[in-house]
Amino acid sequence: MEAERRRAADAALAGVVRDGEVLGTSGFARTLRHAGERLGGHFAGADADPADPVEIWGRRISRGLALLAVLALIAHLVLTYGPR
Structure with a gap:
């Protein structure tokens, strides 16, 4: 009880x-x-192996470059097809 x-x-x-x-x-x-x-x-790069600094920095760099590429693509699309 x-x-x-x-x-x-x-x-x-x-x-x-x-x-x-x-x-x-x-x-x-x-x-x-x-x-x-x-x-x-x-x-x-928190999901990388903490004992491998090359893997951590590789993920940081690649994810940063991917973010820049997405932002550049968005800017291109807005400038090309955006409202006039």
Whole structure:
């Protein structure tokens, strides 16, 4: 009986933590912050083997160049086919 009450109380507290909002932040802001952390880790090569600096820098350089290529393509398309 006591263990069941304890589990119910733990579940209720977990729900409050999950559903409660910190004063001044919204769910949207938390989502953006989490996405920013993931994006930063992606471009920093955080998923590479930490013992291999060549792999880390290779991922950083290639992802940076890919970002530049996408931005250049977007600029080209906007300038070529954008509103006149």
